[in-house]
Amino acid sequence: MTATEEKFSALRKAISKLEALLSPCKLCPRHCLAKRSEGERGVCELDGRLKVFCCNLHFGEEPPLSGTGLKEGVPAKGSGTVFFSGCNLRCVYCQNFAFSHLGNGRYMTEEELAGEMLKLQKRGAKNINFVTPTPQILPALKALLLAYEKGLRLPLLYNCGGYEDLEVLKALEGVVDIYLPDAKYQDSSLAAKYSAAPDYPEKNITALREMWRQTQNFAYDEDGYMTKGMIVRHLVLPGAVENSLSVLDKLKEEFADDTGKAPFGLSLMCQYFPTFKAKSYPELKDRLTFDEYLKALEKLDEMDFELEFVQQHDDCAEDF
Numbered sequence: 019m020t021a022t023e024e025k026f027s028a029l030r031k032a033i034s035k036l037e038a039l040l041s042p043c044k045l046c047p048r049h050c051l052a053k054r055s056e057g058e059r060g061v062c063e064l065d066g067r068l069k070v071f072c073c074n075l076h077f078g079e080e081p082p083l084s085g086t087g088l089k090e091g092v093p094a095k096g097s098g099t100v101f102f103s104g105c106n107l108r109c110v111y112c113q114n115f116a117f118s119h120l121g122n123g124r125y126m127t128e129e130e131l132a133g134e135m136l137k138l139q140k141r142g143a144k145n146i147n148f149v150t151p152t153p154q155i156l157p158a159l160k161a162l163l164l165a166y167e168k169g170l171r172l173p174l175l176y177n178c179g180g181y182e183d184l185e186v187l188k189a190l191e192g193v194v195d196i197y198l199p200d201a202k203y204q205d206s207s208l209a210a211k212y213s214a215a216p217d218y219p220e221k222n223i224t225a226l227r228e229m230w231r232q233t234q235n236f237a238y239d240e241d242g243y244m245t246k247g248m249i250v251r252h253l254v255l256p257g258a259v260e261n262s263l264s265v266l267d268k269l270k271e272e273f274a275d276d277t278g279k280a281p282f283g284l285s286l287m288c289q290y291f292p293t294f295k296a297k298s299y300p301e302l303k304d305r306l307t308f309d310e311y312l313k314a315l316e317k318l319d320e321m322d323f324e325l326e327f328v329q330q331h332d333d334c335a336e337d338f
């Protein structure tokens with residue numbers, strides 16, 4: 019079988035497995051059993067219809083995904099991003115709350131979404147980037163299949179909150195090329211308080227293990243853009259540095275080899291800003307301080323991820 023035939027076959031198998039999980043819904047670890055095909059909405063506030071906020075070229079992901087690749091002199095090409103409406107997490111500080119929580123977006127047919135993906139390919143996108151796809155993964159994959167049938171040939175990036183169901187991830191083997199999950203919490207009381215998901219730590223680690231099993235070694239195209247791999251993201255929250263240190267420790271404990279090397283990418287982010295419901299939590303009312311970010315950076319320094327990405331904090335003049 020050629021790589022394209024393998025992709026078609028994996029996509030068809032995934033769609034058939036996921037059909038059984040939509041209604042009553044078990045597509046995320048909440049297993050809230052909403053009868054979505056009958057119009058019932060789950061905790062994610064979605065019924066069975068495909069709802070998308072926007073599709074566009076995006077240049078703000080990590081460089082090998084949407085920027086300049088990993089080779090000198092390559093112009094930024096962008097990631098072909100599909101921002102899905104709704105989310106299975108309930109983060110009080112959600113930076114995408116307008117479409118992840120307030121329902122902004124429009125209902126689309128699978129044919130329409132396939133057309134949008136083909137347009138993104140035509141505009142030069144280096145991948146198709148599904149942002150928060152978990153609750154809508156079934157119609158999203160049906161659209162992807164239609165797009166592949168019409169000539170889409172880009173890697174699929176699964177950009178998610180990291181609160182994922184193992185059976186769903188298993189179904190995605192051979193379909194997803196790059197995983198870009200969050201690792202938000204190792205403190206389950208914080209996960210409960212901020213995201214209504216006390217079981218996040220265990221579900222997250224199980225999900226990361228499966229994503230890692232599927233992707234293993236990185237692969238790149240001729241310009242240095244990633245075509246296969248996993249980059250784990252962690253946003254440091256104000257007042258919660260201990261949680262960040264625990265997340266990094268846990269990643270090391272679970273994934274590092276005997277030499278201490280963890281064989282995937284880690285993106286440590288400081289871009290938190292108070293928004294959505296964060297103002298109801300005194301500790302979340304301000305931005306992250308540089309000192310807080312520095313503590314997480316120092317921990318990262320003790321570790322050895324295959325790729326590491328950090329952000330520039332506003333209060334630091336030095337480039338990292």
Ligand code: SF4
Nearest residue numbers: 043046050060062153
């Ligand atoms: S994806 Fe939505 S409907 Fe399905 S189990 Fe999760 S929260 Fe419930």
